[in-house]
Amino acid sequence: MSNQAMYYEKTENDKVQCYLCPHNCVISPNRIGACGVRENIDGELYSLNYGKITAMALDPIEKKPLYHFHSGSTVLSVGTFGCNLKCSFCQNWNIAHQIDHYISPVTPGTLDCTPDQLVQEAEKYAAKGNIGLAYTYNEPSIWYEFVYETSKLIKEKGLVNVLVTNGYISKEPLADILPYIDAMNIDLKAYNMSFYKDVCKSEGALEHVKNTIEQAAKKCHVEVTTLVIPDLNDSIEEIGKLAEWLASISSDIVLHLSRYFPQYKLDKPATPLKTLNVAAEKASQYLNYVYLGNV
Numbered sequence: 001m002s003n004q005a006m007y008y009e010k011t012e013n014d015k016v017q018c019y020l021c022p023h024n025c026v027i028s029p030n031r032i033g034a035c036g037v038r039e040n041i042d043g044e045l046y047s048l049n050y051g052k053i054t055a056m057a058l059d060p061i062e063k064k065p066l067y068h069f070h071s072g073s074t075v076l077s078v079g080t081f082g083c084n085l086k087c088s089f090c091q092n093w094n095i096a097h098q099i100d101h102y103i104s105p106v107t108p109g110t111l112d113c114t115p116d117q118l119v120q121e122a123e124k125y126a127a128k129g130n131i132g133l134a135y136t137y138n139e140p141s142i143w144y145e146f147v148y149e150t151s152k153l154i155k156e157k158g159l160v161n162v163l164v165t166n167g168y169i170s171k172e173p174l175a176d177i178l179p180y181i182d183a184m185n186i187d188l189k190a191y192n193m194s195f196y197k198d199v200c201k202s203e204g205a206l207e208h209v210k211n212t213i214e215q216a217a218k219k220c221h222v223e224v225t226t227l228v229i230p231d232l233n234d235s236i237e238e239i240g241k242l243a244e245w246l247a248s249i250s251s252d253i254v255l256h257l258s259r260y261f262p263q264y265k266l267d268k269p270a271t272p273l274k275t276l277n278v279a280a281e282k283a284s285q286y287l288n289y290v291y292l293g294n295v
Contacts, residue, residue, distance in 0.1 A: 003050035003145050005038055007173055014043035020144055021084045021169050022208045035142040037082035049080040050146045053111040053118075055137045058125055064134055064164050065256050067291060069183045069221045074129045075162055076122045079137025080146075085166050086201035087189065089229060089266040092137050115150040122159055132159035132182070141169040144177070151180040167212035168205055174215060183221040185256075186213050190226070190233035191242035199232060214249060223254035225293070228271050228279060230260070236282050243283035243290070251288050259294035 007019045011026065018025045018033050025033035027040040037049040059077045061070050083090070113121075122133050133154055135147050140163050151161040160182040167186040188209060189200060196205035216222050224246060228234050239257070246253045257279050260271045276292050283290045 003047045005045040005047045006145055006148075007170070008045040010043060014040070016040050016043065016045045018045060019170055020173055021141065022204065023084060023202070024170075035082050035084040035139070037080075037142055047143075047145050049082055049143055051113050051115075052080050053078050053113050054081050055079045056111070056121075058128065058130060059134070061131070061134075061162075064136065064162060064185050065225065065291075065293060066162065066183055066185055066221070066223055066254075067256075068223065068254050068289065069162075070131050070160070073131045074125070075132060075134045075160075076125050076130050077134040077136050078118065079135070079140070080143045081138055082142050083139040083166075084142050084168055084202075085139070085196075085205070088199055088264060089227065089260065090264045091227075115146065115153055118150055119153045119157060122154065123157060126159070130159075132161055134162035134164060136162075136164035139166055139168075141165055141173070144173060148177050148180070151177065155180050165212075167209035167216075168202065169208075169212060171211065171215070174212060178216065178219040181216075181220050183223075184216050185223045185225055186216065188213065188224050188226050188242060188246075191238050191245070192233065195233050210245070213246070217249050217253065223256065225256040225258055227258045227260050228276060229266070230268050230271055230275070232268075234271065234275050234279065236278055239279040240282045240285070243286040247286040251286065253287065254289040254291065255283055255287050256291050256293050257283065259292070261294065 008016050011017055014029045016027050018038055023034045027033050029040050032039045039046050039048055056078045058074050061073050061075050140147050154161050161180055163181055163184045165186055193206050197203045257276055280290050280292055
């Protein structure tokens with residue numbers, strides 16, 4: 001099941017330019033964008049992961065992590081495949097980056113699902129305390145068309161929508177979906193541009209992610225997560241600047257400082273607990289709510 005994409009323009013020689021995220025990929029016929037899931041088919045852009053679910057679980061809301069949003073409740077969490085960043089430390093790399101496996105004609109474990117069917121699934125779990133849907137596990141913004149349609153239906157049912165996202169999305173699609181989103185956990189992967197360039201393979205991403213946090217904080221509940229990685233983004237000065245910037249939006253924004261463990265292509269040793277504790281002390285000079293994760 002594929003679906004025509006939103007936010008693109010046709011260019012010369014049957015190429016298309018995608019504007020969903022700041023990569024602004026120019027995609028030739030039969031080629032795929034940087035996210036791995038938006039393909040130019042005969043001069044039109046299609047979403048290859050529309051309606052394809054690779055992971056589903058009824059999770060505590062705190063696992064997203066969201067600590068100040070409907071605490072004690074559960075949320076039906078769903079994800080697909082693909083991502084528009086290429087972080088060497090990806091915690092869900094087997095979902096986000098094993099794209100060839102998921103787009104094969106027959107894929108064990110992949111569920112084809114319509115927005116209506118997913119909403120029915122969310123309603124079915126309401127009796128078990130489910131408050132709605134969390135789009136997570138991979139990057140939900142590149143599942144945009146499916147998430148957008150489903151989130152509108154979820155709101156009609158009086159349930160909530162949660163995005164767990166890297167925040168790397170263009171302004172227009174962000175503005176269009178925000179009215180249907182109740183809470184977001186946004187990864188602010190580092191507070192330095194070279195980290196995004198060298199580790200996530202996306203130059204200039206920091207400013208786009210900051211814009212997402214600023215815009216989302218005006219419309220819905222926002223919590224922020226930073227995975228603290230030795231020698232890459234664990235400078236106490238940098239953590240302080242990150243927290244100070246968040247506090248300039250609101251000192252009540254929740255910050256989760258998460259412990260890194262070796263994963264995917266990065267084999268640095270795990271973050272020392274002392275580093276996290278000192279980082280939390282520094283961030284708490286600016287923010288009212290700082291929590292440690294993966295400890």
